[in-house]
Amino acid sequence: METIDQCPVCGNSHLSPFLICKDYLISQQDFAIQQCTNCGFRFTSPRPTADRIGEYYKSEDYVSHNDSGGGLINTAYRVVRNYTLQSKLALLNKLNKGQGRILDVGCGTGAFLETCKNGGWEVMGMEPDPDARAVAVQKLGVSIKPGLEELHEVGSFDIISLWHVLEHIPNLNKAILQLKDLLAAQGTLLIAVPNSDSYDATYFKEYWAAYDVPRHLHHFTPATIEPLFKKHGLRLVEQKTMPFDAFYIGMLSTRYQTGKTDYLKSVQVGLDSNARAKRTGNSSSLTYLFKKA
Structure with a gap:
């Protein structure tokens, strides 16, 4: 395990305990989430080191790395995903005023890039998990890189997307600078992350599944993500809710x-969360659109 003793956003070294959450997916271990006393940013610490974190992803229930996992929840996820993929493609075309070149970071098995490719986009992906990466390569017939470091000579992109990926990246500041270098002058960086200030996060507390420790190393809110990118010369131009x-x-x-899925409560809390998000913008997850300042 490694301990993070400095806030990645503001550099403050004064931290306070926020929550203790359990890894329900793999290890059943407890992990602590710390909060910066200065800016309020939240992150998992202590956490597995880079050479051990892969052990916490090996599950058939980890749906972004698995195209065939069963169960009602995973099936529902895939049904909704088929709809949202088309919505995401429409957003890309609107932002770029037509097709262009896209890099999807943390592309998993390549479902989003496949939609983009079929929609006329030139696609490239990055995926550290070798099994998911192999599926994506077979599906797309294009190069999928294992890390951001392997992308330094591939040119620039009109769109760079990270759909629920930034929370997994250990060194935020280094990664954001790398992404900025890969972004075209008028390009758009799309960042989708869970929002730990949402109503459902507040309702479920340590049971909120989007804490997903220790795979989620960082826990963003609108108040903390904007200054993180701003200090690297990227300005927030739009924030979009993700109601599903x-x-x-x-x-x-x-x-x-x-210990048992309560579908009625899930729907009720989801409806309440989305209703409040219409007033506050604080939905369960948010997509942030950044451009170079």
């Missing part, structure tokens, strides 16, 4: 809370 996430996360959270 509240229901999926709710299903997992009720299972963690009681």
